Each structure stands twice: as structure tokens, then as C-alpha cells.
Amino acid sequence: MQALQALQIADTDAYIAGDSFTRKRKGTGLPNGILLGKTLKRGTNNTVHVLNTPAGQPSVVARFPRVNSDTRDEEHAQWEFRHAVLAARLGVGPALFDAWYTRNPNPRQRKGLHMILERCYEDWHSAIFDDPTGALRIADTIGNVVSRHFARMAGIGLFAYDLKASNIVLKPAGRIGMTWINLGASRPQDASCAEQQPSEWLKSNLDHRTVFSLEEANTHFPNPLKVTDYVVSSEGHYFTPTELAVDAKIIDFGCDFCEYRPFDRPPDRRQLPVLDAVHRMCSTQLEYTTVLRLTMLILLASNIANELETRKVHLKMSRADRNRINPFHNRMPHEKAACTPRTIGLVKKMLRLPDLKAHLTHYNGRRNNGVKRTFRLANFTFPATDEPSPAGHGY
Ligand SMILES: Nc1ncnc2c1ncn2[C@@H]1O[C@H](COP(=O)(O)OP(=O)(O)O)[C@@H](O)[C@H]1O
Numbered sequence: 421m422q423a424l425q426a427l428q429i430a431d432t433d434a435y436i437a438g439d440s441f442t443r444k445r446k447g448t449g450l451p452n453g454i455l456l457g458k459t460l461k462r463g464t465n466n467t468v469h470v471l472n473t474p475a476g477q478p479s480v481v482a483r484f485p486r487v488n489s490d491t492r493d494e495e496h497a498q499w500e501f502r503h504a505v506l507a508a509r510l511g512v513g514p515a516l517f518d519a520w521y522t523r524n525p526n527p528r529q530r531k532g533l534h535m536i537l538e539r540c541y542e543d544w545h546s547a548i549f550d551d552p553t554g555a556l557r558i559a560d561t562i563g564n565v566v567s568r569h570f571a572r573m574a575g576i577g578l579f580a581y582d583l584k585a586s587n588i589v590l591k592p593a594g595r596i597g598m599t600w601i602n603l604g605a606s607r608p609q610d611a612s613c614a615e616q617q618p619s620e621w622l623k624s625n626l627d628h629r630t631v632f633s634l635e636e637a638n639t640h641f642p643n644p645l646k647v648t649d650y651v652v653s654s655e656g657h658y659f660t661p662t663e664l665a666v667d668a669k670i671i672d673f674g675c676d677f678c679e680y681r682p683f684d685r686p687p688d689r690r691q692l693p694v695l696d697a698v699h700r701m702c703s704t705q706l707e708y709t710t711v712l713r714l715t716m717l718i719l720l721a722s723n724i725a726n727e728l729e730t731r732k733v734h735l736k737m738s739r740a741d742r743n744r745i746n747p748f749h750n751r752m753p754h755e756k757a758a759c760t761p762r763t764i765g766l767v768k769k770m771l772r773l774p775d776l777k778a779h780l781t782h783y784n785g786r787r788n789n790g791v792k793r794t795f796r797l798a799n800f801t802f803p804a805t806d807e808p809s810p811a812g813h814g815y
């Protein structure tokens with residue numbers, strides 16, 4: 421079979437107009453030699469499956485539409501595809517290896533958009549709720565990576581607003597550092613930690629090394645390591661991956677929650693309810709970019725804060741730790757301090773746009789859908805040490 425390669429699409433419209441996007445494909449539609457593996461996760465519109473690729477091929481997943489997927493409509497599918505390509509090109513979304521639209525379903529293909537994407541591991545929602553200890557350790561890094569992604573997206577005028585923890589997927593980046601921890605002969609007590617059975621290779625290497633490349637980890641570690649896993653060396657020492665460098669990708673660029681409009685592009689026939697309005701409000705490119713970036717940060721920060729608040733009983737975590745596990749909580753006051761009153765005013769206006777308001781109501785509830793509550797949830801407040809904020813634009 422041909423080696424799987426990331427799609428290099430210079431012109432998405434040409435790709436859509438060409439044969440590749442809508443050509444009828446047999447069976448599952450997957451390229452020869454690639455088999456559909458177990459189901460990784462089900463979202464509202466899509467199911468994500470592991471793909472079993474031959475050795476040496478990149479690790480990928482299939483994102484296939486569910487019965488009532490929003491991509492049944494061909495225009496919606498094209499819309500999502502365009503934005504997924506943009507996100508992959510920017511490096512903020514998973515790399516895209518193949519994509520097609522199934523017009524005529526068969527028993528193994530539903531109607532809708534099918535994509536083969538770079539495989540990531542758990543999403544940030546699962547990380548927080550299934551592995552809070554590990555998530556706490558990497559929360560800061562996730563905050564940095566995702567903030568950088570938002571800056572890049574805002575820079576070109578790509579605005580996604582289905583922002584929630586389950587739409588941030590994580591993968592290890594670069595290398596894994598293993599630190600020896602002195603637990604004596606006792607096993608780790610933490611019930612949430614899965615102790616991996618190390619391979620012989622790993623056991624003997626652990627006695628003299630603490631840093632492993634990602635390739636080594638993929639080849640020799642029994643399962644992709646989670647941050648709370650412990651590995652035992654042949655001498656009985658416990659090692660824990662503390663220096664797990666993580667990367668994060670944003671997913672879900674569906675037509676209801678994603679728009680793209682560069683500042684200098686005149687409005688075209690496609691109406692963009694959010695970005696056209698923002699464009700009218702902003703007088704410079706810098707303003708446009710800043711407002712888009714800040715709004716994405718606030719939407720995600722408030723969504724995660726609300727989720728943590730509503731599920732705090734399940735999480736059994738102190739308020740301080742809940743604030744720390746939200747990657748944005750501590751950075752939002754600095755963001756606010758760096759804003760001009762006009763920028764804050766623009767962000768407020770943006771949050772009041774009907775599409776964003778509806779979105780906030782859907783996730784945070786009617787009680788919390790206002791600007792004031794959203795700012796408070798996101799901790800978009802002036803830093804405590806500052807002077808009291810001037811009347812008119814402070815909370
Ligand atoms: N590239 C990927 N690698 C690993 N897991 C993924 C990937 N993309 C999505 N997932 C998992 O599948 C879930 C659903 O995917 P998503 O694209 O958000 O579908 P939906 O549009 O139905 O919400 C995500 O929350 C995430 O856990």
C-alpha cells in the first residue's frame with residue numbers, strides 16, 4: 421500500500437470541486453491495508469476509531485459521522501473540512517491524512533464527512549476527571565500550548581467557539597522523562613495510578629536512564645504512558661513519568677461553531693453571523709485579532725470552570741486545586757490587566773452576539789450566560805494587587 425501522508429492542500433475549494441472529496445468509496449472507504457480498530461470515543465456527531473496501520477506508518481484515527489451527524493448536509497461537511505484543513509496547516513488541529521464526503525451511504529459508511537486524523541491520546545476532559553493528579557501536573561503546559569494556538573487562529577481570522585475540555589486532545593511531545601521516586605518496597609497507594617508491566621527492554625534501561633525519546637516510548641512502553649503511571653525497574657525502583665512534554669490540539673471545527681474571515685478580506689456571499697459583526701466593531705487588524713483571541717480564551721476558561729464547579733463532588737478536589745487544574749484560571753487576570761478599556765468593551769459586545777450567547781446558555785446555563793458571570797467564571801478579573809478597576813469596565 422501507499423504510505424500514509426498528511427494531506428497538503430493548497431486550495432481546499434479545488435480539492436472539494438475535484439474527484440477526491442466525493443468519489444464513491446467501497447466498504448469503510450479506508451485506503452487499502454488500513455483496518456478499522458476499536459472505538460476510541462463517541463462525540464455528539466462523530467465516532468472516533470483507532471486505525472490499525474502497518475508498521476512504520478503514522479499513528480492515526482478515523483473520525484466517522486454518527487447517524488445524525490451535522491455533516492450529513494454536504495455544505496456543512498465542506499465547511500468543516502475547510503476549517504479542519506486550516507487548523508491542521510496552522511498546527512493547532514490534528515494533521516489530516518485523508519478526507520471524503522459520503523453522499524450515498526452503505527452498510528459500512530454513513531452519510532457525512534469522513535476524516536483520517538493524526539492520533540492523539542486522551543482529551544483534556546478525560547484527563548481532568550480520570551487522572552486529576554496527572555492533569556494537575558500538566559495543566560500549565562496545556563494553558564501555554566492552547567493560548568499559543570488561539571493566538572495563531574486569531575492571527576489569520578479563524579474563530580472556533582465549541583470550546584470545551586473534550587475538544588482539546590493531548591499527545592506526548594518529544595520525550596518522556598522518568599523520575600525515580602523513593603517509595604521503598606511499598607507499592608504506590610494512589611488508587612488512580614495504573615502500574616504498567618514494563619518490558620524487559622524498559623526494565624534494564626530504567627536502571628541507568630531517565631529520559632526516553634517518544635519513539636522509544638512508543639515501541640517499548642506497554643501502553644501510551646499516562647502521567648500517573650508508575651513503572652518498576654528491574655531493581656524494584658519505581659519510576660514515574662514527571663517530565664512528560666505534552667502537546668495539545670484543538671478539534672471540532674463544525675459549521676455551527678466555526679468561522680473564518682481574515683481581517684482584510686471583504687465580506688463574500690457566505691454570511692458569517694459572528695465574524696461579520698466583529699469585523700464591523702473593530703477598526704484595526706490588531707483589535708480584531710485581540711478580541712478573537714481573548715474571546716476564545718474566555719469561552720474555554722469559563723466552560724472548564726463551569727464543568728469543574730458542577731462536577732466538583734465527583735472530582736473531590738479543593739477549590740485551590742480546581743483553580744490550578746483549569747489551565748487558564750491563573751492567566752486570565754494578566755490577560756485582563758493587559759487590555760485597554762476599549763478591548764474589554766469589544767469582548768463584552770462579542771459575548772452578547774446571539775450565536776455566542778446561545779452557546780453560553782447551552783453549556784453554562786441561563787443563570788451564567790451573561791457577560792458578568794462569564795467573566796467571573798473565566799476569572800477574567802483584574803489582578804488582586806492592582807488598583808480597584810475604574811468604573812465602567814471593571815468587575
Ligand atoms: N485525533 C484524535 N485523536 C484521539 N482522540 C480523538 C481525536 N479526535 C477526537 N478524539 C476523541 O473523540 C471525541 C469526539 O471527537 P469530536 O471530533 O469532538 O466529535 P464530535 O464532533 O462528535 O464532538 C473527542 O472528545 C476526543 O476524545
Ligand SMILES: [Mg+2]
Nearest residue numbers: 463586587672
Ligand atoms: Mg467534540
